[in-house]
Amino acid sequence: MRKQTKNILKWIVYIVTLLVLFIMQTTPGLFQIFGTRPILVLPFAVCLSMFETEKTAAVLGALAGGLWDISSGKLLGFSLIIIMLCCVFCSLLVMYLAKLNIVNALFLCAATIVIYMFFNFVFYYAMWGFDNLSAVVLHKLLPVSVYTLAVTPIIYFLTRRIYFWFHDPADE
Incomplete structure (x- = not known):
């Protein structure tokens, strides 16, 4: 298979997987435990960023963050910027310092979740003077x-499987 065709197919699979996880994340009642649902696009973006280059990580982080902004009703760009920067950092960290x-x-x-939840808490709860901030942290965030x-x-093992469909480990 030509390299360009393989690259296009890889991006199609990445985007379709991201959209499927987004749909699963936003489907009411799916994966809901005691009124809490997981954020599925965040681990996918972070895990895939660990396998890919920083440019790909930036695009995936921006897509995941944009989808999350749309579904959470937050200001468009809030999650996008935070997740994009975290994904680029993760990609560079694995590329130069950490093992995969x-x-x-x-x-x-975990670090990305903590960073995101910190900014979410500060800009959406603490800044506006919500009452009982400890309850917001303990029962929501x-x-x-x-x-x-x-x-x-x-999601890590799913991401790893997808990545190695398109990349031969012997080439690296």
């Missing part, structure tokens, strides 16, 4: 974060 494995994927997803981190290994 499940432990690092969990660590980088923390359960979503833990649930998202719990599904990260599944």
Whole structure:
């Protein structure tokens, strides 16, 4: 298969997988436990960023963040910028310092979740003077974060499988 055709097919699979995860994430009642649903596009973007270059990571992070902004009703660009920067950082970190494995994927997803939830808390709750901020953290942000981190290994292995369909490990 020609390199250009393979690259186009790879991007189609990445985008379709991202859209399927987005649809699963936003489907009411699907994967819901005690009123909490995981964020599926975040671990996919972070895990795929670990396998790809920083340019691909930026595009995937921007797509995932944009989809998340659309579904969460937040200002368009809030999640996009944060997730894009985190994905680029993850890509560069794995490229130059860290190994590519499940432990690092969990660590980088956890770090991205913490960064995102911190900015979400500051700009959407604390800044506007919501009452009972500890309840927001304990009953809204923390359960979503833990649930998202719990599904990260599944998404990591899915991402790894997709990546190695298009990249031969012997070439690297």
